[in-house]
Amino acid sequence: MTAAPAPDPAPRAAAAPAAPGPALEVTGLVKHFGPVRAVDGVDLAVAEGEVLGLVGESGSGKSTLGRCVTRLVPVTAGSVRIGGREIARLSRHAIRPLRRGFNIVFQDPSSSLNPRLTVGDIAGEPLRQHRLGTAAQRRNRVIEMLDSVGLGSEVIRRYPHELSGGQRQRVSLARALVAEPALLVADEPTSALDVSVQASVLNLIARLQRDMGFACLFITHDLASVEYLAQRVAVMYLGVLVEVADRAELFERPRHPYTQALLSAAPIPDPAAQRQRRRVVLSGEMPSPVSPPPGCRFHTRCPVAVDRCAVEVPPLRPVGPAGALVACHLVGDDGTAPSL
């Protein structure tokens, strides 16, 4: 794949040079919508070229985190650094030239693609916005990018409604990646698609990530896709992170009781293993983010909660030899975890 075209010589907003650092670094991130505490103090980093899976039930705040990171919504408090540059408090105008460096794909491609634009215009939007290359170079780059996502150049004149859901999500990916961002936020990118095309879109994201080397914050409730795609996994519950670990470590030795419950509910392809596994059923619904429980936010549903859990917030701290981070009073510093 050739590189995205270079910028036109036309003047552009001057940007401060980036300090070296991870592709994404989030510190103390808070996002409240009025009384709703959707994200309530998250620290997270994604290294260059790394895929970090962010998992949690619906209502955990994971999609809001993705929207804060890409500054689609204003941040209430905390820091968001992309490529070493602080973007949490930049104005919409100041952030515009930096948007070449990061992009987002959403769950439902139908609502994120402008129905009045052709596929070619949609996929080429970032190149025009950032004044990259000449018109001919932009067209070539769009054709090349559409080819990379498995769409022939004949779709270039079609409109979104003429495509299938899977094809529309491929167009979303082409648009998100055409200007070669260093960071892609993928927010449940396969969950609105037919089951039959979910795997092919997931494979496509994996291949594009390998070929182009962008860092990816992959947000999903689907543990199987995280196990397939991510190098590290962060687990979110009611606005906070409860566990962050390398993929193998998390799937082999889940430590936080919430992670253990999530994994126990995920289907296993091997029927014998599935039969043998003990499923942990959590009682009740996730509490409202308007008034999260005091102490450990999970204590109202945790099967092994003790008195201390209702009053003392467990910090996210390193445990065990492999550098996992877990927020649970009952997980030992050596990584030993309560069994449910």
Ligand code: SF4
């Ligand atoms: Fe359960 Fe307590 Fe650990 Fe929270 S801190 S996960 S309530 S044991």
